[in-house]
Amino acid sequence: MSSTERRLxxxxxxxxxxxxxxxxxxxxxxxxxxSAASRSRQETATPPRSVVGIGxxxxxxxxxxxxxxxAMVGLPARGKSYLSNKLMRYLKWLEYEVKVFNxxxxxxxxxxxxxxxxxxxxxxxxxxxSHNNEEANRLRDSLSEDSLDMLIQWLKDGGNVGIHDATNxxxxxxxxxxxxVAKEKGFYLIFLESFCDDPDIISANVDLKVNxxxxxxxxxxxxxxxxxxxxxxxxxxxxxxxxTEPNLSYLRIKNVGSQVTVCxxxxxxxxxxxxxxxxxxxxxxxxxxxxxxxxxxxxEGKIGGDSLxxxxxxxxxxxxxxxxxxxxGDAPLTVWTSTLQRTxxxxxxxxxxxxxxxxxxxxxxxxCDGMTYDEIEAAYPxxxxxxxxxxxxxxxxGGESYRDVxxxxxxxxxxxxxxxxxxxxxxxxxxxxxxxxxHDLPQADLPYIKIPLHTVIKLTPKAYGCDEERFALPIxxxxxxxxxxxxxxxxxxxxxxVSTTGRDYYGEK
Numbered sequence: 387m388s389s390t391e392r393r394l395x396x397x398x399x400x401x402x403x404x405x406x407x408x409x410x411x412x413x414x415x416x417x418x419x420x421s422a423a424s425r426s427r428q429e430t431a432t433p434p435r436s437v438v439g440i441g442x443x444x445x446x447x448x449x450x451x452x453x454x455x456x457a458m459v460g461l462p463a464r465g466k467s468y469l470s471n472k473l474m475r476y477l478k479w480l481e482y483e484v485k486v487f488n489x490x491x492x493x494x495x496x497x498x499x500x501x502x503x504x505x506x507x508x509x510x511x512x513x514x515x516s517h518n519n520e521e522a523n524r525l526r527d528s529l530s531e532d533s534l535d536m537l538i539q540w541l542k543d544g545g546n547v548g549i550h551d552a553t554n555x556x557x558x559x560x561x562x563x564x565x566x567v568a569k570e571k572g573f574y575l576i577f578l579e580s581f582c583d584d585p586d587i588i589s590a591n592v593d594l595k596v597n598x599x600x601x602x603x604x605x606x607x608x609x610x611x612x613x614x615x616x617x618x619x620x621x622x623x624x625x626x627x628x629x630t631e632p633n634l635s636y637l638r639i640k641n642v643g644s645q646v647t648v649c650x651x652x653x654x655x656x657x658x659x660x661x662x663x664x665x666x667x668x669x670x671x672x673x674x675x676x677x678x679x680x681x682x683x684x685x686e687g688k689i690g691g692d693s694l695x696x697x698x699x700x701x702x703x704x705x706x707x708x709x710x711x712x713x714x715g716d717a718p719l720t721v722w723t724s725t726l727q728r729t730x731x732x733x734x735x736x737x738x739x740x741x742x743x744x745x746x747x748x749x750x751x752x753x754c755d756g757m758t759y760d761e762i763e764a765a766y767p768x769x770x771x772x773x774x775x776x777x778x779x780x781x782x783x784g785g786e787s788y789r790d791v792x793x794x795x796x797x798x799x800x801x802x803x804x805x806x807x808x809x810x811x812x813x814x815x816x817x818x819x820x821x822x823x824x825h826d827l828p829q830a831d832l833p834y835i836k837i838p839l840h841t842v843i844k845l846t847p848k849a850y851g852c853d854e855e856r857f858a859l860p861i862x863x864x865x866x867x868x869x870x871x872x873x874x875x876x877x878x879x880x881x882x883x884v885s886t887t888g889r890d891y892y893g894e895k
Contacts, residue, residue: 459579463591489552512617577636690755748813752785777833839863
């Protein structure tokens with residue numbers, strides 16, 4: 387190991403990520419404390435929580451000084467785009483401005499434009515990617531440089547993390563990137579290498595490439611496309627150089643999470659990126675979301691509290707085990723609940739290991755806890771109006787905002803990413819925040835996502851998003867959804883995506 391490589395813990399800089407980030411582990415606790423302290427330093431000052439006067443809107447943290455270029459490294463079919471998109475979704479959920487600049491997208495877009503203008507279609511078969519093809523090398527270098535220039539300009543215009551998604555597979559290419567980024571004051575460069583020697587993962591990635599509608603193989607049979615893509619990989623392998631340059635900051639991820647090597651990673655955001663990537667895996671799994679069964683407070687129209695289930699809520703708890711076992715079969719599953727009675731009661735008959743998380747408790751309504759919305763409007767009319775005006779940022783007096791909830795759910799996201807099959811029995815605001823992460827929904831829409839009672843949402847993570855199924859049990863329940871108000875009337879909730887797993891080949895989504 388190079389002397390420049392530093393240790394993330396006292397044992398090793400190359401480690402399996404899973405044990406050190408288990409729920410309640412010392413490293414995860416340390417990360418939580420670091421995250422809270424760093425956020426405290428970076429956030430725009432906001433008044434302390436108080437029950438005196440009205441509540442307040444929580445200011446978005448000031449991330450204007452965060453300027454990171456994250457350059458991918460790796461052979462084709464090694465999961466670079468998967469890692470890029472996962473990281474983008476995570477950081478956007480935390481309100482950083484993040485964008486992926488994919489050189490393959492730029493290549494296909496320009497080739498399509500040229501074909502439309504001149505009628506000449508470029509040959510992007512394997513020989514285009516040969517190191518011995520001097521003209522193609524020049525074109526590919528130009529594409530990489532143009533993509534990097536666009537990324538840097540985007541960072542100058544206000545972005546925080548620009549991801550350069552390309553092979554960047556030689557020392558000379560990485561040196562060009564380093565020299566270009568070094569010209570920009572305050573920019574930090576990290577290389578992220580996705581190394582893979584697991585034949586099953588490589589084969590699955592190759593199949594995904596040739597079977598998912600890649601326009602490079604539009605006029606080829608699948609067998610022909612597979613052969614050509616394997617030849618493309620071989621062309622890159624002939625000149626591939628793994629990252630070992632001692633002057634670079636880099637992460638090397640082996641087989642999408644089995645090992646992570648960290649070299650010269652400094653700073654809060656850079657460390658956060660490293661911690662997140664250490665927890666990823668691509669093993670097939672399902673994540674189930676369910677609100678607790680209908681509670682007594684739901685029936686009475688009250689928010690918050692720690693009430694027990696209503697009779698219909700208890701009926702849902704009785705019926706839930708059959709639905710889950712029908713979906714999961716004999717596969718292992720862990721149930722997570724909050725510390726509140728209604729979630730624990732809903733989970734009581736499920737035949738699985740159960741864990742309680744304080745972080746999964748419902749959004750704290752402060753002095754409004756246990757009140758109906760009519761009572762809140764009558765007692766605190768200014769609070770009521772201000773929250774309707776900006777529901778994500780508005781913090782109840784003595785309580786929380788949705789933004790506060792996102793912050794406390796970050797360790798939950800870390801643990802979710804490293805786990806297998808999970809069922810979370812939670813609360814409306816909590817599940818909205820988690821759902822928005824998995825579907826990459828904007829924060830402005832987050833407080834209005836419809837998460838009905840007595841409905842199980844099944845998410846199946848895939849390479850570029852996640853599939854979704856919903857199972858509504860035929861047990862009546864009150865509707866607790868409050869639509870977004872507007873002058874012209876209530877606004878419908880954000881559209882629920884059935885699937886977000888399609889790859890974007892031209893950067894148009």
